[in-house]
Amino acid sequence: MSLPELKRTGAAGLSISYREAGEGPVLFFVHGMGCGSVNWETQYAQFSDRYRVIGWDAPGYGESEPFDTDLPSVADYVMAMAAFLDSLGIEKAHLVGHSYGGIMVAGFHRAYPDKVLSLTLAQPVVGGGVVEPKAREEGIRERLALVEKLGMQKYAEHHVPQSCAPNADAAVLAKGIALTAAIPQRGYLNQFRSLRHANIFEWTTRVRIPAMIVSGEHDSTAATSMVEDIAKAMRGIRHERIADIGHMIYLEYPERFNALLEGLLAEAA
Numbered sequence: 001m002s003l004p005e006l007k008r009t010g011a012a013g014l015s016i017s018y019r020e021a022g023e024g025p026v027l028f029f030v031h032g033m034g035c036g037s038v039n040w041e042t043q044y045a046q047f048s049d050r051y052r053v054i055g056w057d058a059p060g061y062g063e064s065e066p067f068d069t070d071l072p073s074v075a076d077y078v079m080a081m082a083a084f085l086d087s088l089g090i091e092k093a094h095l096v097g098h099s100y101g102g103i104m105v106a107g108f109h110r111a112y113p114d115k116v117l118s119l120t121l122a123q124p125v126v127g128g129g130v131v132e133p134k135a136r137e138e139g140i141r142e143r144l145a146l147v148e149k150l151g152m153q154k155y156a157e158h159h160v161p162q163s164c165a166p167n168a169d170a171a172v173l174a175k176g177i178a179l180t181a182a183i184p185q186r187g188y189l190n191q192f193r194s195l196r197h198a199n200i201f202e203w204t205t206r207v208r209i210p211a212m213i214v215s216g217e218h219d220s221t222a223a224t225s226m227v228e229d230i231a232k233a234m235r236g237i238r239h240e241r242i243a244d245i246g247h248m249i250y251l252e253y254p255e256r257f258n259a260l261l262e263g264l265l266a267e268a269a
Helices: 037-047 074-087 100-111 133-163 170-181 185-197 224-232 254-268
Strands: 007-011 014-021 026-030 052-056 093-098 116-122 211-216 238-242
Touching (some): 026 037, 026 100, 074 100, 074 185, 100 116, 116 254, 238 254
Parallel strands (some): 026 052, 116 211, 211 238
């Protein structure tokens, strides 16, 4: 299956780009700092025979317009997600969030629990809001300086190999670099600023629907210990581990992630 064509809708006062395939219950994929709606190529193919599979481009990503602020909050993303689903006439959805997207779907679940059919946090991060403000601002200055010095292409070549497993296939690395290099720089940096001030524990709550949290064996961004701490704060969620992957769950052995997601969706059926 080829990547679904890019569509657009108006939500939260912005033009939001997205891709979708299939019909049925909605399966909504929410990316983190990496890439966008293009992440979920294998998921569109795997699930679109039974689900309406949607991947959005968060504000500032893909062809989505950016927020009017350079420091959007988690709540800004959550409200934009709600407006996006409303614009498509969607009342309930299975939610899958990767990395910072894991914080976003946790926030959406807390704010709109009746709209969530199942919940998947794939390699979620905690966010920088758990450290002192000075350290947050130093981290932001360092990342902005690095990206502005290198540009997105060179930054992708530097960053992607660190995000994947040590033994990642060359084709996986090449694709990850190409996808990351294509991210609009402003959108990426705005989301990084947001992440440095986010704190997932402000949004965690008991889960009473089918839910899982997923970690990768070689993931240094969302380390297993970090994921375990998040799982403890979300009673009712189960922790699954995937061997041989780093932080790019949508590229590194995606069939392993898809199999876990198939099982969760079967529980929610």
